[in-house]
Amino acid sequence: MTVEETLAKLVCLDSVSSHANAEIISWLAACCEAFGFAIKRFPYLDDAGVEKSNLLAVAGADFGGRPEVELVLVGHTDTVPFDPAWTNALRLTEREGGLYGRGACDTKAFIAAALTAVEKIDLAKLKRPLALLFTADEEIGCLGAKRVAAARPFNARYAIVGEPTSLQPMRAGKGYALAEITVRGREAHSAYPQLGASAIFRAARLLERIERVSAELKSDQRAGFDPPYTTLNVGLVNGGTAKNVVAGECRFTLEWRPIPGQETDLVLNLVRNVVADLQQRDSDFVCEIEAARADESFETRADSPLVHFLEKTSHKTSGTVAFGTEAPSMIALGADAVVFGPGDIRVAHRTGEFVPVDQLNECVSILRQAIERFCG
Ligand SMILES: [Zn+2]
Numbered sequence: 410m411t412v413e414e415t416l417a418k419l420v421c422l423d424s425v426s427s428h429a430n431a432e433i434i435s436w437l438a439a440c441c442e443a444f445g446f447a448i449k450r451f452p453y454l455d456d457a458g459v460e461k462s463n464l465l466a467v468a469g470a471d472f473g474g475r476p477e478v479e480l481v482l483v484g485h486t487d488t489v490p491f492d493p494a495w496t497n498a499l500r501l502t503e504r505e506g507g508l509y510g511r512g513a514c515d516t517k518a519f520i521a522a523a524l525t526a527v528e529k530i531d532l533a534k535l536k537r538p539l540a541l542l543f544t545a546d547e548e549i550g551c552l553g554a555k556r557v558a559a560a561r562p563f564n565a566r567y568a569i570v571g572e573p574t575s576l577q578p579m580r581a582g583k584g585y586a587l588a589e590i591t592v593r594g595r596e597a598h599s600a601y602p603q604l605g606a607s608a609i610f611r612a613a614r615l616l617e618r619i620e621r622v623s624a625e626l627k628s629d630q631r632a633g634f635d636p637p638y639t640t641l642n643v644g645l646v647n648g649g650t651a652k653n654v655v656a657g658e659c660r661f662t663l664e665w666r667p668i669p670g671q672e673t674d675l676v677l678n679l680v681r682n683v684v685a686d687l688q689q690r691d692s693d694f695v696c697e698i699e700a701a702r703a704d705e706s707f708e709t710r711a712d713s714p715l716v717h718f719l720e721k722t723s724h725k726t727s728g729t730v731a732f733g734t735e736a737p738s739m740i741a742l743g744a745d746a747v748v749f750g751p752g753d754i755r756v757a758h759r760t761g762e763f764v765p766v767d768q769l770n771e772c773v774s775i776l777r778q779a780i781e782r783f784c785g
Pocket of ligand 1: 485515516547571572573
């Protein structure tokens with residue numbers, strides 16, 4: 410099959426994150442077995458009780474122990490939903506050098522390129538083990554890859570994580586963390602505020618201090634990021650019940666994106682210190698902090714052989730990504746991880762997402778060279 414035919418097949422297999430992914434995983438499993446890989450599925454039930462699977466294919470090692478893989482190519486099988494009005498979402502359509510369809514860019518193009526690169530390689534002749542990893546639930550928090558990292562079915566030395574980067578190797582990325590904070594007060598008639606305690610005034614004091622934390626975070630910087638420090642955002646505030654009631658409760662979300670080398674929970678700990686300080690001044694100050702998410706940042710050193718190789722073959726210097734990826738999960742498996750793939754992230758997740766044909770073909774060539782360089 411050509412890379413375009415493989416991509417067309419992948420696009421027609423509807424794999425929106427909310428659905429079971431058995432169909433696309435079965436197709437990929439059959440493909441990998443035909444190429445000579447040993448395969449293993451890792452099924453699980455997602456939070457909605459829907460069955461999902463991650464698929465691992467290994468050549469040059471068996472599943473007896475924990476395979477030590479030299480290179481793993483990682484692609485997520487799920488896509489974001491699509492507008493029903495996009496009638497060709499599941500039918501790959503070519504127009505002016507672009508291939509259009511849901512997932513064509515993010516990230517089925519990378520999967521098609523990986524399969525095509527592998528097809529032309531004699532796996533029996535590889536000197537070091539090669540793996541393909543196809544994951545579920547990336548678009549809803551990299552959940553499939555996190556499960557793989559927790560189960561640790563293999564170790565890897567190098568990982569290329571497929572994402573649309575316009576074929577620029579991305580060797581680092583900020584993390585993503587979220588907490589929900591509830592400040593409590595005591596309701597009262599607003600004519601007699603001394604009988605209550607305003608949760609909104611308390612939250613305002615806390616927010617003012619959080620803004621100061623945000624300013625302090627600017628002093629710790631990492632080159633190559635825009636902006637080069639950990640950013641923080643309070644995106645939602647909700648409190649009170651009526652204009653003439655002293656507010657009994659105020660809730661807000663706190664989101665931050667930590668730079669590599671900083672603990673993911675650093676901000677949470679700074680906020681906890683602020684709360685402790687406010688409680689010292691006001692013994693009645695009640696605040697609950699619920700950590701909702703903590704995705705690690707990642708960084709692969711600039712002199713990693715994988716970074717060098719991808720910079721040389723793509724003719725692009727390495728950069729950093731601003732969005733969450735499966736790279737931290739691969740680093741947890743011991744790998745130098747680089748995010749890399751055809752297509753532009755700015756067209757991903759949109760109606761009419763596409764991958765340029767020339768980038769798709771170039772990706773096949775680069776992945777084939779990567780397999781020869783690291784496993785040949
Ligand atoms: Zn993606």
